[in-house]
Amino acid sequence: MVISNQEISVHIKDLTKKFGDFTAVNKISLDVKKGEIFGFLGANGAGKTTAMRMLCGLSYCTSGEGTVAGFDINTQQEEIKRNIGYMSQKFSLYEDLTVFENIRFYASVYGLSSEKIKERGDMLLKRLGMSEHKNTFVKSLPLGWKQKLAFSIAVVHNPKIVFLDEPTGGVDPVTRRSFWNLIYEAAENGTTVFVTTHYMDEAEYCDRISLMVNGRIMALGAPDDLKKEFNVENMNGLFYLLARDTSTL
């Protein structure tokens, strides 16, 4: 199947990163389509973070090529940063700023005008049901609200693609699910979602996943197809089958 460039959010071919003699990412290739929810899985130390940093324009690859949101990962890192959203596992909002101050801060970093900030900010708060808490300090919000706010802020500039690095670690089961509803909603609106998780039930929520082991991609496809291909009952089974423990290396 030939996919036109417009429809591809992430394209990488033979992406490699070496630190001295150690090959952290070893010739990985994948394509992610616009509006797709793509799960990027692997054990601790498999190379996920190193790969993500290259995709987000935060580090150069040793060899290989690729585009993110249409921009070259080797030559257009600044354009990439402007066109993606990012939310890390560790909470990424300023605790001693209010809800709206956080929105305003991030939106201005991305160069939104004051009118746009007000417009998008109000819309965002309304959608989260947090309009009344506009002037509340973020530190006094429940964790679940913080996660949702952090996600909404990561997409406040309408990026073509959002990278989520373990967004639901430690979150209660109800909030975890409502967080995924935000992801589904964003994907339906055409935002591409690139997400890492250690919850294997969440791997099933993705349209497609890749599983990284020792710097290589060992499985790539839709969860149902992979289960058939590797003859396993669920994604946990796939993980146990393929993902060696690299933590002792």
Place this chain on the structure above:
Amino acid sequence: MNSIKINNVCKSFGEVKALDNISLEIHDGELFGLIGPDGAGKTTLFKSLVTLLRCDSGNSTVCELDTVTNRKEIRQIVGYMPGTFSLYSDLTVYENLKFFADIFGTTIEKGYDLIKDIWVQIEPFKNRLSGKLSGGMKQKLALCCALVHQPEVLFLDEPTTGVDPVSRKEFWQMLRKLKEKKITIFVSTPYMDEAVLCDRVALIQDGRILSIDTPEGVIDSFSRDLYEIKPHRIYDVLKALYKWDKSYSSNAFGNSVHFIGKDDNVSVEQILSFFKDSGISVEYVKRIKPSIEDCFIEFMSGKK
């Protein structure tokens, strides 16, 4: 005998009630799990039991020693692995272990039997600075340091948070082995699936205990009819169910949706015909047994 007794313990930080009247008993030799999300109060409870934090009211004992008046004695007989890596990053693996043996007035040799199975996995790296270890290895070293003085009770605060499924499984295998050595283990985790690996569990949320039981007991206490729906597209099914007036709760669980009807006489046929009318295709609908996570969600919603 009970290794740990907690009676009506309360602790507030400003207006936040971190522990709201907690009572709990953990038996000798038990592998007991405290299951709950971030912010539930797990760490506060652990800190109070290992005498690092004083509660506002209530009292607790560890091996019949009071956590306020017998602080020093308790510190000698408990092992504690905090949620954040708390070893010396600029000491080597071996130096850290030696340090912990020394401050407890013992030697690595005396505690070796207890730590052997775990230690052999990190021994090849014993001269590496502990700050330069990977996450999984740090965790194994921390466990060795918590065990080297042969404690009677081991407190593990979220040892598997942020750890991948394979390493989590290995860690729990280590715990089962430790249990065979008659050590009482009190472990906290935000992962619901780990509950079934414990002898008994307490589910905790917002400083309150929702349930204390064996994993099977928790599941048996679930009184509602639970249906599994296998959709073609999860989000389509969820969106439709959120709007259905017969719906009490619907939650994604991996590649299926778990559904509870408003009254317990919503049948498989009714669910199927609802999807047919909504123009949504599903593979199947069937009644299933709940998981611990189903139970937790049900307890959390407070409608039980």
